[in-house]
Amino acid sequence: MTPRDLAEANAGVGQVLALLRPYRSRVILMSLFGLVGVAxxxxxxxxxxRATDLIFAGALSRGLPTGISRDQLIAQYRQQGQDTLADVLTTVHLVPGGGLDLPAIGRVLALAVVLFVAASAVKWAQDRMATRVVQSAVADLRAQAQGKMSRLPLSYFDRVPRGELISRVTNDMDNVQQTLQQLLSQLITAPFAALAALVFMLFVSPLLALVVLISLPISGAVVSWLVKRSQSAFDRQWATTGSLTAQVEEAYAGHALIKIFDxxxxxxxxxxxxxxxxxxxxARATFVSAVIEPAMMFVSNLNYVAVTVIGALRVAAGGLSLGDVQAFVQYSGQFSQPVGQLANASGQLQSGVASAGRVFELLRAPEQQPDPERPVPPADVRGRVEFRSVSFRYTPDEPLIRDLNLVVEPGQTVAIVGPTGAGKSTLANLLMRFYDPDGGQILLDGHDISRMTRAGLRSWTAVVPQDTWLFAGTIADNIxxxxxxxxxxxxxxASRTACLDPFVRTLPAGYDTMLEEDASIISAGGRQLVTLARAFLAEPRLLLLDEATSSVDTRTEALVQRGMAALQAGRTTFVIAHRLSTVRHADLIIVMRDGRIAEQGTHDELVRSDGPYAGLIRAQAGAVRKV
Incomplete structure (x- = not known):
């Protein structure tokens, strides 16, 4: 891992933990609960x-003769040459002939039970708080992602596959949540637990504590080596997950074409x-992460062996009691467990950091230009539109619209025709401010639309796109x-105006017919009629029809044309069409070619001029005859 990669990983950890900043008071309270539980x-x-020492002392005392003190018994054993047994007895509170002190043992065990129950209750409260904090933090992150997506320019969605975005706001978001959920309590409690265990180990036996501490640098070196290799693996894993999600989404959206073309x-x-x-x-990321726990377990087991052997020797030498060794072994486990948890959590943290990086990359994406602080909306939109020396390009090296000038008077119907790629739909995107022009101005009633709010501009406009969009709900809801x-x-x-009403009446549930997301239960023409009815209901001053009748049959098209004529009355309308029969009655026909206006005029004027428009008519007529 390079220094840059390490810096990015540390920044990622900081970003993940920064999600908890709004809830720092709860995190502080959780930390206090953790301290109490550790104590x-x-x-x-x-x-x-202590209970072990009492039981051991009672068991030894029962078989000893009465009337002799412990010191006398120890001296007697030393005189007999049994120095090891004498040393062991120095660590035991013997009462020769006394037997087990059951009341004392009971008091100690009862106190231990009370402490363990209290510790469990505190741990439960801490975990409950952690769950609430994590859920709230991730909910905030989802809200940020949703808000960010509403502020991203359309060019971002043109560039990034939908499946990739879906993966970031679902798979990666869930992984961040799982990481925070798993780590929050551990990151707070584990350092305290390890420190407390170390303090008690030093209190019981500094020598044995030194034995345990010797293994700590070894564990740290192993974990550091594995973590460095797991980060890049997790980055690749979640990037591949996004790519696979994009492919699945694409295949599902086009499953009909996949079957048609076999x-x-x-x-x-x-x-x-x-x-x-x-x-x-x-597998590579999980394997590298999973190796951390057995590696730590191996080092921990070596600790147990060393502590047991050296502790037994210390008991034999009279330096420790049997209960002290037992307590130290437990403290050694309490020290190794949080260290192992932190080591194991580092692998999960790397996975979470990889996912968080993808989410934060979305949040850092450049947003669309903000609305002006002092917007200048028209007091009453009449519908006069002017394109003044407008130029635009989707990519820096490929200009599309070049120095376009066009004036559309209020109430006019303007048809925009031309070959594919000529820039017809781009004009509609510019007028709606889905994109902003690279040069020139677009004026609405004399006001530059870049000085208006997007919401204000679009509130006066309705669009019927070529690609229909319907959501899960009833037909009535969609309209x-x-x-x-x-x-x-x-x-x-609105449905009657769009000639949709007779079709809806044939459905069993009528306007309450439920549509799924893809609205596959109705035909493509039916879906387009629903979008037309939706636009009619909006009662706009500007109407943009982008191939609005491309999916309806000829008879329905004639009916829709009459409805559209009623809708267009008094409204400025832009009609983008390949089927020239739909635009012959337009007030003005614009023929686009290579991002410029090749010619303009009425249908009769353009036919008489025998220019590009007349060529398009002859080409379509020839195609129809061939069919």
Whole structure:
């Protein structure tokens, strides 16, 4: 891992923990709970060691003769040459002939039980608080991601696959949540627990504590080596997860075409290849992370062996009691467990940091230009639109619109025609401020639309796109989306204008027919009629129809044209069409070619001029005859 990678990883950890900043008061309270729980747990081994000493002393005392003191018994054993037994007895509170002190043992064990129960209750309260904090923090992060996506320019969504975005706000977000949930309590409690265990180990036996501490640098070196290698593996894993999600989303959206062109084997092969990549990267990341725990366990087991052997020798030498060794072994476990938890958590943390990095990359993406602080909306929109020396390009080296000038008077219907890629739909995107022009101005009633708020501009505009968008809900809900507070009568009136009402009446549930997200239960023409009705309901001053009748049959198109004529009355309308039969009655026809206006005029004027428009008519007529 390079220094730059390490700096980015540390920054990622800081970003993950920064999610908890709004809840620092709760985190502080959780820390206090953790301190209390650690303190209660840390006293337990001393009490259990005391109980062991009482039981051991009672068992030895029962078989000894009465009437002799412990010191006399020890001196007697030394005179007999049994120095080891004498040394062991110096660590035991003997009462020759006394037997087990059951009341004392009971008091010690009862106190230990009370402490352990209290520690469990505190731990439960801490975990409950951690769950609430994590859920709240991740909910805030989801809200930030959702708000960010609403502020991103359309160019971002053109550049980033939808599946990749879905993966970031679902898979990566869930991984961040799981990481925080798993780590929050451990990161707070584990350092305290390790420190408390170390203090008690030093209190019981500094020599044995030194034995345990010798292994700490070894553990640290092993964990550091493994963590450095796991970070890049987790980065690749979650990047591959996003790529696979994008591929699945794309295949699902186009499943009909995949079947039509018999490309199922190709789609499955592409999926299998990406899935195999994810398997390999996931297995590598998980393996490197999973090695941390057994490595720590191995070092911990070596500690147990060393502590047991040296502790037994110290008991034999009279330096420690049997209860002290027992307590120290427990403290050694209490020290190794949080250190192992922190080491094991580092692997999970690397996974969470990788996912958090992808989420924060979304949050750092450049946003669309903000609305002006002092917007200048027209007092009453009449619908005069002017393109003044407008130029635009999607990519820096490929200009699309070049020095375009156009004036559309209020109430006019302007048709924009031309070959694919000529810039027809781009004009609509610029007028709606989905994109801003690189040069020139677009004026609405004499006001530069860049000085208006996007919401204000779009409140006067309705768009019927070529690609219909319907959401899961009833047909009535989808139509009512065009105007807030629309009544059922408004919905039916708009549906009648769009020639949708007869079709809806044929459905068993009528306007209450439920549509899924893809609205597959109705035809493409039916979906387009729903979007038309939605636009009619909005009652806009500007109407943009982007191939609005491309999916309806000829008879329905004629009906829709009459409805559209009623809708267009008194409104400025832009009609983008390939089918020239839909634009012959427009007030003005603009022929686009290579990002410029090749010619303009009425249908009759352009036919007489025998220019590009007449060529398009002849080309379509020839195509129809061939069919």
């Amino acid at each position: 209660l747990n840390s006293v337990g081994p001393l009490l259990l060691g 490309r199922r084997a190709h789609a499955e092969a592409a999926f299998d290849m990406e899935n195999e990549r994810l398997r390999e990267t996931g 009512a989306y065009g105007r807030e507070g629309a009544t059922r009568e408004d919905v039916i009136a």
